[in-house]
Amino acid sequence: MEHSLKIIGGTFTLLTLRYFVLAGIPFLIFYLVFTPYFAKSKIQPKNAINKDFIREILHSLQSTAVFALVSYLVLRTPFRSYTLVYDHLADYPGWWVVTSLVLSLVIHDTYFYWLHRLLHHKQLFRLTHLLHHRSTNPSPWTSYSFSFLESLAEGAVLVVIACLIPMHALTIVLFAVVGFVINVYGHLGYEIAPRWFRHSFLFDILNTSVHHNLHHSKFKGNYGLYFRFWDRLLKTEYPDYVDEYDRIQAKRFDTAKSASI
Incomplete structure (x- = not known):
């Protein structure tokens, strides 16, 4: 028991470090140090307040603890024998590490889309997802600001992925890092995509910070995490998304001014 607690504690520490580094650095850059420089990239003109940031961090730490427990279940308990997690990189071709990473993101996006729509059901929303939507103007700290029940549902995706495709521990680490970086970008509050x-063709496939920011400000539509695929297929994408994206980018790059010269 003591050994298990040490492993869970160590995993929680690493995941907490990931949270504060990968969310903290963008927060430092965009919200504290270079805020005037990125003013034109701000999606919503209003600013969140310190009370919001504190709430988001505290609930993100709760979510991180849940994710540490899920990781322990998948990698360190007898349940692992029911998964496709493998120990030696040589067990599969080297290219499978990258391929399985991409597949894991596709699976996660599908899982997230349908879970997200379920959590927006009126019978579940207040119990599970309302807490995340208290951040109507999200910041990097919002990325893991979930209720306990939503944390369990979000963390369960690792169980699903590990049971569907062969994954090495290295791929799981890459999935945890890459997925979180994209999550932080979605909640950044600033659009930083290049002109x-x-x-x-990537614009038709990938989500942007504007895309997910609209979900937080409008509460409906734009349910996808990484990709636009499900939203476009099932017509749940916010109808003015592209216009809003173009408006923000025109502001960033002064394209309207340039066109008039």
């Missing part, structure tokens, strides 16, 4: 992104 060329709008006219590339």
